[in-house]
Amino acid sequence: MTEKYTIAILGGTGNEGPGLAMRWAKAGHTVIIGSREAEKAQRVAGEINAKLGEPLVTGDTNPDAAHACDVAVLTVPYAAQNALLETLKDTLQGKTLINVNVAMKPPKVARVYIPPEGSACEQAQVILGPGVDVVAAFQNVGAHTLEDPEHPIACDVLVCGDKKEAKAIAIQLAEDIGTRGIDAGPLVNAKVVEGLTSVLIGINIRYKVPGAGIRITGLPEG
DSSP states (O other), rough: OOOOOEEETTTTSSSSHHHHHHHHHHHOOOOEESSSSSHHHHHHHHHHHHHHSSOOEEEEEEHHHHHHHHEEOOOHHHHHHHHHHHHHHHEEEEEEEEEEOOOOOOOOTTTOOOOSSSSSSHHHHHHHHSSSSSOOOOOTTOOOSSOOOOOOOSEEEEEEEEEEHHHHHHHHHHHHHTTTEOOOSSGGGGGHHHHHHHHHHHHHHHTSSSSOOOOOEEEEEE
């Protein structure tokens, strides 16, 4: 029997948050959508519940969602990441933060951008300090593939982090949304995983496809 978590999706009213929330709620986790405004979070939670046919997801402010959770998942735009984490630094101590963000420099989002810290996830770890286990995951999963909880996700989730226990949580949560989580090494490797997102965006544009993804071959099934 897999562990069930209380998951706060910080900035969860954007593109990727609702799809993750819907799939995790359906898998039996307690899910809280976080936003700057509680009313907006509650509205999005209501929309997700309408699709699920059950009141499984709640909405709250980012600080209150972070306080209530076991596991936080960061889905705010990259430009807003560091400012939000500064405000939640104390609240997140002792918890796992799964960062879905990718360091990008618009408008050239199809070009890999590496910030001074190495990646968005390494930036998050610097801000939060050693008391928070930051994990990189779900960067290469397109938001549109998450919208229908019955639709299979045809890509793997590469998971980077410095704590095995925290990576294990992200790997389980990948399986809970219907795909495969793969241990891709320490957090320093997040720069490669994040960079792949820009590569995939470029592939989507050039080949006119909605969601190119990553598959790791050569691993035993299951």
